[in-house]
Amino acid sequence: MSANKESWGSRVGLILAMAGNAVGLGNFLRFPVQAVQNGGGAFIIPYLVCFLVMGIPLLWIEWSMGRFGGKFGHHSTPFILDTMDKRRFWKYIGVFGVWTNIAVAAYYCYLESWTLSYMMHSILGSFNGLDQNGVAEFFNHYVDLDTSTTGIPYEPIVFFVICLLLNTWILSKGLAAGVERVAKIGMPLLILFGAFLAYKGFTVTAGEQGAINDSSVGLNFLWTPNYDQLWSPSVWLAAAGQIFFTLSVGMGTVHCYASYVRSKDDIALNAMSAGWMNEFVEVVLGGAIIIPISIGYLGIDRVTELVQLGGLGLGFKTLPYLFAQWGPALSAIAGVMWFGLLFFAGITSSLAMGTPWMGFLQDEFNWRRKSAAWSFGLIVFLLGMPTVLFFNYGVFDEYDYWAGTVSLVVFALLESILFAWVFGMDKGWREITSGADIKVPGIYKFIIKYVTPLLLLWVFVGSLVTPKGGDWGAALSGNWVLDDSSIIKKLMNSSLKQQLAAATDPAQIAQLEDTLFFVNASRILLAAVFVGIALLVYVAYKKRVREGKI
Amino acid sequence: MNTSALIIMLVTLFAVTGITIYFFWLVLKTPPKPEPDSYLFNDDDPERLEQNGNR
Numbered sequence: 001m002s003a004n005k006e007s008w009g010s011r012v013g014l015i016l017a018m019a020g021n022a023v024g025l026g027n028f029l030r031f032p033v034q035a036v037q038n039g040g041g042a043f044i045i046p047y048l049v050c051f052l053v054m055g056i057p058l059l060w061i062e063w064s065m066g067r068f069g070g071k072f073g074h075h076s077t078p079f080i081l082d083t084m085d086k087r088r089f090w091k092y093i094g095v096f097g098v099w100t101n102i103a104v105a106a107y108y109c110y111l112e113s114w115t116l117s118y119m120m121h122s123i124l125g126s127f128n129g130l131d132q133n134g135v136a137e138f139f140n141h142y143v144d145l146d147t148s149t150t151g152i153p154y155e156p157i158v159f160f161v162i163c164l165l166l167n168t169w170i171l172s173k174g175l176a177a178g179v180e181r182v183a184k185i186g187m188p189l190l191i192l193f194g195a196f197l198a199y200k201g202f203t204v205t206a207g208e209q210g211a212i213n214d215s216s217v218g219l220n221f222l223w224t225p226n227y228d229q230l231w232s233p234s235v236w237l238a239a240a241g242q243i244f245f246t247l248s249v250g251m252g253t254v255h256c257y258a259s260y261v262r263s264k265d266d267i268a269l270n271a272m273s274a275g276w277m278n279e280f281v282e283v284v285l286g287g288a289i290i291i292p293i294s295i296g297y298l299g300i301d302r303v304t305e306l307v308q309l310g311g312l313g314l315g316f317k318t319l320p321y322l323f324a325q326w327g328p329a330l331s332a333i334a335g336v337m338w339f340g341l342l343f344f345a346g347i348t349s350s351l352a353m354g355t356p357w358m359g360f361l362q363d364e365f366n367w368r369r370k371s372a373a374w375s376f377g378l379i380v381f382l383l384g385m386p387t388v389l390f391f392n393y394g395v396f397d398e399y400d401y402w403a404g405t406v407s408l409v410v411f412a413l414l415e416s417i418l419f420a421w422v423f424g425m426d427k428g429w430r431e432i433t434s435g436a437d438i439k440v441p442g443i444y445k446f447i448i449k450y451v452t453p454l455l456l457l458w459v460f461v462g463s464l465v466t467p468k469g470g471d472w473g474a475a476l477s478g479n480w481v482l483d484d485s486s487i488i489k490k491l492m493n494s495s496l497k498q499q500l501a502a503a504t505d506p507a508q509i510a511q512l513e514d515t516l517f518f519v520n521a522s523r524i525l526l527a528a529v530f531v532g533i534a535l536l537v538y539v540a541y542k543k544r545v546r547e548g549k550i
Numbered sequence: 551m552n553t554s555a556l557i558i559m560l561v562t563l564f565a566v567t568g569i570t571i572y573f574f575w576l577v578l579k580t581p582p583k584p585e586p587d588s589y590l591f592n593d594d595d596p597e598r599l600e601q602n603g604n605r
Binding site for chain 2: 008216262
């Protein structure tokens, strides 16, 4: 008999936990950057369309798959998928739903630990008196491991371990007393902190506290529509990608959380509520902080440069400097709120990542909750240490790309086909609408069957063979040169090899050769973890056969 | 702010906030299903136990 006796405490708690799972650092760091790079205010149109025709359907698919699997006592995707079709290979597709979480947690917990450390530094006033380069260098030294910013030796490792211990301890308390309790505290605090910072974002005034622009300049920059961009497939691809990452679909966490919901209880309204809560945090709060504040103090040209480096650069290398302009007290408060907000966004997601692995061990091998939680902590520590030690050799980015990007698209594509075409749309629709507290629009039967899988296929193919510079017009007219960001070129390490061929400085050549080695090694490591989990699934399957369960 | 940016921003912010509040309000006002349901918090509620004849 399974040792898994988990249960949710309340419906609101489940929704907050599910919203917390979706709300992550990307809501604040990735969304505004994507919007700026893809047509400003016009980006919101493809973004919301993709939310309606891909995000919501995927949420309903995953909630109902999870609740369906839960009826048979399954709480992780390998055997949830296995119950939906008689062909046995689906359980190995389900491995994605465990592997992705472990691999993403490995680098995500490291990222989360930066927010803890930066909260402490905001209180200590470490950024006061530093110029913008000084704040950026502070971050570079932090991830270098070569300089301790507080006197604590190997500070990033210490914070990484603290963060992991905290995650593991909360997971060991279970769903209702651990994950749900954190969500009930973390989500309201996150919204409160976000509202304060959004207010500051909306009220930046030129000439006050060192600001060179009013907030309207930044808001214009973010929201002025560039309708020409609406016809660009790259913009739609970026919008679909953003919807994907922001909702945490294609990971296996939604299935796991929903597997603890009884079949007569609602999932349709729950999914809508959690999904829209994530959109609120992303669009309303996420869009009002980083860009308006940065442009207010640095100007459009500088922020356009910084945006090319991504949201992490703005969040950790720039904002602490800007907060310092508000005076010691307010800068400490703003720093604690900004990094506290990122910490709560992070921890509610990383806790969700622990639950599929724990559910798998509890269901299949009768592990107790505590042992399962600590095993997750140990694996994430072992898999995460390379991202800490070899951050500057691309290991962190490699985990993010394969586990946090490609894997999500692949798994979501396959699960949408399983749900709509193999399990069957009629049965699937019954699962979605069973116990529903809202009337699910009938059009979604068509969207889930045709539009969502096709859109996902397009996202996958578009990422696999992205044309150079995103020029789809040239590609479709016969001149299809692959961009270095395409999956195929990434797999071939084309960009790194080009840099290596062009390098003349021996130190730079040595650095690039090391990077190439660590990039390939991290791929082998990730592949080995996937194979290891697949073997465990095989062992669990054989055990079930022996016990007469199959 | 320029007019088009202001319109897009306000429409988006109000729409997203309104829909979020609407669905959350629906969750809050919908009465729970009879026991046994998926949630622990009301398991010991005497009224619900009585309704379901679990006493």
